[in-house]
Amino acid sequence: MSDRLPRLWQGMADAYAAEMTVAEIQDQMRFMRSPLGQKMHRLLNANFETGPLLESSVKANLTRGSKPDAGAKELGAASSMAMLYSLSQLSDSERAEFVAYTSSPTGTAVQRAGPGVMAALLAWMNADDPEAEARMGKIAVEVFEQMQQERAGK
Amino acid sequence: MRLAVCAFAALLIFHGTPALAAAPAEPKAARPADWSERVSQGLILARLTQPEDEVLSTALKQLDDSLVKTLAAQPDMHKL
Numbered sequence: 001m002s003d004r005l006p007r008l009w010q011g012m013a014d015a016y017a018a019e020m021t022v023a024e025i026q027d028q029m030r031f032m033r034s035p036l037g038q039k040m041h042r043l044l045n046a047n048f049e050t051g052p053l054l055e056s057s058v059k060a061n062l063t064r065g066s067k068p069d070a071g072a073k074e075l076g077a078a079s080s081m082a083m084l085y086s087l088s089q090l091s092d093s094e095r096a097e098f099v100a101y102t103s104s105p106t107g108t109a110v111q112r113a114g115p116g117v118m119a120a121l122l123a124w125m126n127a128d129d130p131e132a133e134a135r136m137g138k139i140a141v142e143v144f145e146q147m148q149q150e151r152a153g154k
Numbered sequence: 155m156r157l158a159v160c161a162f163a164a165l166l167i168f169h170g171t172p173a174l175a176a177a178p179a180e181p182k183a184a185r186p187a188d189w190s191e192r193v194s195q196g197l198i199l200a201r202l203t204q205p206e207d208e209v210l211s212t213a214l215k216q217l218d219d220s221l222v223k224t225l226a227a228q229p230d231m232h233k234l
Contacts (some may be wrong), residue, residue, distance in 0.1 A: 005206055012203070022188055025195040025204030032202050045208070 011120030019113040020106075027106040036094055036101075043086035049078050070089070072122055079118075 016025055031037040050073040087095055101107045186192065 005204070005209065008204060009197055009200040012200035013193050016196035016199055017189060017192035020192065020196070021186075022191050022195050025192065025199050029195075031204055032199075040205075074202050 004127075008121065008124040011124060014115050015116030015120050016113050018116055020109045024106045024109040028110055031101060031106070036097055039094070040086060040098065041091070043089055044082045047082040047089075048079060053078055065092075071125060072118075075118065075122065075125075103137040 020028070032041065056071040056074045087098070090098060102111070122129055
């Protein structure tokens, strides 16, 4: 997956560039490095429910010719719920600070970039990558063989 | 299974629900003069938002947490 990450980063960068000025992008980086930004990042990750998205991805994989936006609904729902849970875990002052930031010019610019970033993420998620899938399949076979050997050794 | 499964680790501050079906960000008719600088800074922001080590570790953990539960919930899996 690390081989594929630069493609995701590039898609995200294009989405940011389409909606944000250099100053706004730098502002957002400052926010993300702030204590509140780091806390929100941590909370959002912790509160993100992956089950429905995982299920959608498994189904999409079973259905050849799946749509390029497969998982969009699940990703959106999981993101919204993660945001709500995360906001509820902030103190009153942190929540006020966060809301003020989202209403700032940089905060609104980030929100404008949001749909493009999500689209880049979905495109990355749904991109066919036969080589990577073949590698993953090889690993799965090796793990299975190792399990069989361990079982035979018992 | 698609590697895409692992992408759920992506959590983008503010990148909530609206317009999920929107097409990928299309280049505007006339790109701003500082487009290259924007993309360059955007790449740094993207890496900050989705750092490699965090994406990998979160993806593996969430696979571990969710995969069995998700598969077990599939009716067809029980038939098999």
